[in-house]
Amino acid sequence: MVLQSLKNCLWLSCILRTPKACFRSTASGGLIIQSVSNDVYQNLAVEDWIHDHMDLEKQQVLFLWRNSPAVVIGRHQNPWQECNLRLLRQKNIKLARRRSGGGTVYHDLGNINLTFFTTRKKYQRMENLKLIVKALKALRPQLDIHVTDRYDILLDRQYKISGTAAKLGRTSAYHHCTLLCNADKFVLSSVLKSPYKGLKSNATPSVPALVKNLFEEDPSLTPEMLLDAIAKEYAAQHQIDYHITVINPADETLLPGISNKTKELQTWEWVYGKTPKFSVSTSLNMTYKDSVLDVKVNIDVKHGRIEVCNIDLPEQWLPPGLYSELVKNLTGSKFCPNETTTLVTTLLRVCPQDDELHSRWSLLCENMIMLM
Amino acid sequence: VCIHRVRSCSSIRFIKSKYVCVFDKSALKFSHQQRLFRTSAVSCGQIVQFKLSDIGEGITEVTVKEWYIKEGDSVSQFDSICEVQSDKASVTITSRYDGVIRKLHYSIDEIAFVGKPLVDIEIDASKGVAPEEDVVETPPMSHEEHTHQEIKGHKTLATPAVRRLAMENNIKLSEVVGTGKDNRILKEDILNYLAKQTGAILPPSPKAEIVPPLRKTEAVPAAPKDKARKIPMPVSRPIVFSGKDKTEPVTGFQKAMVKTMSAALKIPHFGYCDEIDLTQLVQLREELKPLAEIRGVKLSFMPFFIKAASLGLLQYPILNASLDENCQNVTYKASHNIGVAMDTEQGLIVPNVKNVQVCSVFDIAVELNRLQSLGSAGQLGTSDLTGGTFTLSNIGTVGGTYAKPVILPPEVAIGALGKIQVLPRFNGKGEVFKAQIMNVSWSADHRIIDGATMARFSNLWKSYLENPASMLLDLK
Numbered sequence: 001m002v003l004q005s006l007k008n009c010l011w012l013s014c015i016l017r018t019p020k021a022c023f024r025s026t027a028s029g030g031l032i033i034q035s036v037s038n039d040v041y042q043n044l045a046v047e048d049w050i051h052d053h054m055d056l057e058k059q060q061v062l063f064l065w066r067n068s069p070a071v072v073i074g075r076h077q078n079p080w081q082e083c084n085l086r087l088l089r090q091k092n093i094k095l096a097r098r099r100s101g102g103g104t105v106y107h108d109l110g111n112i113n114l115t116f117f118t119t120r121k122k123y124q125r126m127e128n129l130k131l132i133v134k135a136l137k138a139l140r141p142q143l144d145i146h147v148t149d150r151y152d153i154l155l156d157r158q159y160k161i162s163g164t165a166a167k168l169g170r171t172s173a174y175h176h177c178t179l180l181c182n183a184d185k186f187v188l189s190s191v192l193k194s195p196y197k198g199l200k201s202n203a204t205p206s207v208p209a210l211v212k213n214l215f216e217e218d219p220s221l222t223p224e225m226l227l228d229a230i231a232k233e234y235a236a237q238h239q240i241d242y243h244i245t246v247i248n249p250a251d252e253t254l255l256p257g258i259s260n261k262t263k264e265l266q267t268w269e270w271v272y273g274k275t276p277k278f279s280v281s282t283s284l285n286m287t288y289k290d291s292v293l294d295v296k297v298n299i300d301v302k303h304g305r306i307e308v309c310n311i312d313l314p315e316q317w318l319p320p321g322l323y324s325e326l327v328k329n330l331t332g333s334k335f336c337p338n339e340t341t342t343l344v345t346t347l348l349r350v351c352p353q354d355d356e357l358h359s360r361w362s363l364l365c366e367n368m369i370m371l372m
Numbered sequence: 373v374c375i376h377r378v379r380s381c382s383s384i385r386f387i388k389s390k391y392v393c394v395f396d397k398s399a400l401k402f403s404h405q406q407r408l409f410r411t412s413a414v415s416c417g418q419i420v421q422f423k424l425s426d427i428g429e430g431i432t433e434v435t436v437k438e439w440y441i442k443e444g445d446s447v448s449q450f451d452s453i454c455e456v457q458s459d460k461a462s463v464t465i466t467s468r469y470d471g472v473i474r475k476l477h478y479s480i481d482e483i484a485f486v487g488k489p490l491v492d493i494e495i496d497a498s499k500g501v502a503p504e505e506d507v508v509e510t511p512p513m514s515h516e517e518h519t520h521q522e523i524k525g526h527k528t529l530a531t532p533a534v535r536r537l538a539m540e541n542n543i544k545l546s547e548v549v550g551t552g553k554d555n556r557i558l559k560e561d562i563l564n565y566l567a568k569q570t571g572a573i574l575p576p577s578p579k580a581e582i583v584p585p586l587r588k589t590e591a592v593p594a595a596p597k598d599k600a601r602k603i604p605m606p607v608s609r610p611i612v613f614s615g616k617d618k619t620e621p622v623t624g625f626q627k628a629m630v631k632t633m634s635a636a637l638k639i640p641h642f643g644y645c646d647e648i649d650l651t652q653l654v655q656l657r658e659e660l661k662p663l664a665e666i667r668g669v670k671l672s673f674m675p676f677f678i679k680a681a682s683l684g685l686l687q688y689p690i691l692n693a694s695l696d697e698n699c700q701n702v703t704y705k706a707s708h709n710i711g712v713a714m715d716t717e718q719g720l721i722v723p724n725v726k727n728v729q730v731c732s733v734f735d736i737a738v739e740l741n742r743l744q745s746l747g748s749a750g751q752l753g754t755s756d757l758t759g760g761t762f763t764l765s766n767i768g769t770v771g772g773t774y775a776k777p778v779i780l781p782p783e784v785a786i787g788a789l790g791k792i793q794v795l796p797r798f799n800g801k802g803e804v805f806k807a808q809i810m811n812v813s814w815s816a817d818h819r820i821i822d823g824a825t826m827a828r829f830s831n832l833w834k835s836y837l838e839n840p841a842s843m844l845l846d847l848k
Contacts, residue, residue, distance in 0.1 A: 075455070075462040076437045089751060101462035123428045151460060166461035168427065170450065202481045204457065257551065333624030338750040342721055345757035346628035349781045350635045353694055362754055
């Protein structure tokens with residue numbers, strides 16, 4: 001077994017590194033690889049790596065992967081608009097931004113991901129989705145599944161079981177999609193519901209859809225079975241051996257530069273900072289002592305940072321100097337609860353030591369933090 | 373002015389700054405020097421309209437989502453220009469030409485049309501316009517000596533700027549490993565190659581052979597002679613360093629820290645340091661650790677340090693006080709909310725354990741565990757981070773012995789704990805024994821705290837920790 005995997009490693013290494021047209025492969029037409037990792041960032045990094053470094057002229061690639069719980073937003077989306085960030089943090093669900101377009105999806109081990117790599121010229125989403133449907137029907141002929149013109153796959157004409165997105169570069173392209181086998185629908189619906197009000201943005205919105213797991217239709221189905229069936233069909237259509245090569249996204253020798261790609265995908269600047277400009281206009285309902293205050297707030301966020309911040313407080317509720325200090329410090333700061341918490345508590349150290357003042361400050365700041 | 377530029381290549385090549393006239397400085401960044409010589413009496417450049425190429429699948433329009441360049445920027449062929457989106461597909465549009473961006477035809481969120489101009493690029497007149505289809509390589513500049521370098525019958529990809537850099541340094545492109553798209557050779561690849569080359573030329577550093585200085589003056593004339601023998605050979609190739617300074621604005625939490633630390637340094641600090649023998653405490657902790665684990669809590673030394681500090685503050689409450697802005701009043705705080713400095717990704721965060729005066733060592737350990745896990749997850753709340761009255765900073769976990777901690781306003785004292793070291797010490801009988809020694813460095817506000825008070829507090833704290841059983845007597 002060890003010898004076999006070593007051979008695979010060397011062979012794979014050859015394929016991945018070889019420059020254009022010097023390579024003569026025994027397996028022509030296609031390559032099927034599967035990730036051993038369930039880390040969404042590592043797997044997205046593999047996609048980036050293949051897109052940037054592999055020559056897809058002679059052979060196309062099918063990449064199979066699954067992730068532990070994560071929410072993945074599209075390249076040009078707004079995470080505040082798309083999901084419940086507070087819930088994600090509480091439940092330790094990762095948030096990733098992929099490089100392809102499209103909408104937001106929830107991944108867990110009950111969902112499989114398929115990426116079809118081709119040259120730019122051979123980019124063909126419909127064909128790929130038809131391949132998947134063919135594979136599923138071969139596995140379970142009774143399934144009522146079809147592809148819509150929005151590139152979704154529907155079960156029983158109404159439930160979405162797969163969503164699609166794509167990335168096109170100069171010479172290569174990839175089309176990836178999800179496939180719901182037995183994902184946690186309860187978590188899915190709760191994390192994909194945004195609690196944030198008053199958001200105005202030109203970011204790509206997601207189109208919510210009714211979803212269903214294939215498992216609900218046929219409890220004998222497992223993610224592994226689906227992966228196998230699709231890989232078999234891919235092999236058949238590309239006239240290659242049905243052979244899945246296993247790949248480790250942490251292997252820097254096999255995939256030089258991959259750890260940098262993985263790191264970049266995890267940076268705040270990528271995940272949150274790439275959010276298109278948006279604004280938040282809402283009211284804070286603050287209960288202070290015996291009265292309820294309705295405080296209008298207006299925040300403009302650019303590159304994930306607060307560009308403009310206006311808080312309509314009753315006059316003298318906070319000393320004007322303090323209010324302007326708060327606004328001055330919030331400007332340019334990340335639109336992030338942790339950053340804001342540490343910022344406002346640090347500022348409090350140099351405020352006059354007055355209990356009344358401190359409780360007003362804390363109340364206001366806590367309400368502001370809830371917006372993030 | 374143009375005529376002056378047409379001189380022999382070698383003399384003028386490295387005197388870039390003089391000839392900035394027609395092209396703005398950004399054009400020189402990509403070192404298109406040959407271009408300068410070429411444009412002699414002819415007008416600057418030809419403006420080409422770079423049209424949005426076919427996306428595929430019959431798509432005719434896309435939305436522009438992000439520009440990677442702006443008007444006036446220089447671009448090289450294959451540089452990313454913008455990101456557009458169409459029907460769930462995100463497309464990176466790359467430049468077909470080297471040149472300067474003169475006009476962006478769309479702004480963010482506007483719809484762009486396939487086949488219509490996307491940007492206007494000003495290219496060098498002598499180069500000519502590349503054919504309309506997306507070709508992998510465009511014809512190189514004809515006067516370059518290194519045109520297509522071939523590796524095993526195939527052309528290497530490199531922009532003209534990269535080729536020039538290789539040529540200047542007498543590097544054959546075929547010897548360089550490309551790490552860019554399609555194995556394109558990037559500037560970084562040339563620089564890495566160079567770094568490896570120059571490394572081979574330099575002899576081993578002379579530092580290892582320096583003779584230790586001798587007291588006698590006779591040694592002095594010997595030193596220059598030694599030096600003369602060890603001067604390294606001058607490097608024949610110019611070492612190219614392409615690092616640039618990076619300036620970022622100070623924002624958010626960092627900005628707030630600037631304000632706080634500036635206020636802190638207005639406090640007249642004085643320091644007091646001592647060493648603590650923790651031999652007995654180390655043993656005690658070893659015994660108690662498993663008990664705490666059974667209860668599901670990780671027990672470090674901090675809960676002991678914190679509790680001992682609180683016991684000390686009961687005797688010296690001025691260290692748990694606060695001075696108002698005008699230094700008119702001192703407020704003695706009833707609660708001992710002891711802050712624990714934590715090093716997180718963001719920087720120095722100081723959550724505090726509330727009311728240590730009524731907490732047991734175990735209670736403190738539980739609370740510390742909670743604060744530590746919230747801290748590393750970036751989820752500390754405002755109440756965790758406010759209300760502190762006294763701070764301990766365990767810098768020893770990172771390293772170091774003595775420190776000079778800065779008081780966190782509105783507090784008046786702070787202690788920094790160094791690392792625990794095993795050192796030889798003498799006991800009462802004059803025998804040497806193995807001791808677990810930790811250093812503590814206190815800083816206090818000299819406006820209301822005097823040296824003697826700090827020293828006495830420190831001694832009391834020290835005595836509790838050196839003889840943990842004594843803590844039992846005073847526990848409330």
